[in-house]
Amino acid sequence: MGEKRELRTIIRPVRFSETEWAAVQLKIAGRDFGPVVRALLIGGAIPEPKTAVRVEIRRPRMTEAEGVQARQMAWIGATMGQIAKAAKSGACRAAILGQLFTLCREIKKLQ
Secondary structure, eight states: OOOOOOOOOOOOOOOOOHHHHHHHHHHHTTSOHHHHHHHHHHOOOOOOOSSOOOOOOOOOOOOHHHHHHHHHHHHHHHHHHHHHHHHHHTOOHHHHHHHHHHHHHHHHHHO
């Protein structure tokens, strides 16, 4: 069996400014803060990161036209769900056909 590890019971907080903390986060690169500081102060190997470093992805906002198209697509999806529900429940064919014609009109608007 391995040797018994000594319990770490002493905690010392450290204060950073926003700028300092941003620099620290870049340097520790996804590693846990405690083990890195312990390794630097006492001497030892700096542990590998547990997870990959996260990179923030910035996506441009939708244009007004894209927003309109997204809303239309959402409406079409909801209408298709209603049609499927009506068909499963055995609703009258006229109601289902009415929904299908409305759906076709909306799809033609997108083209």
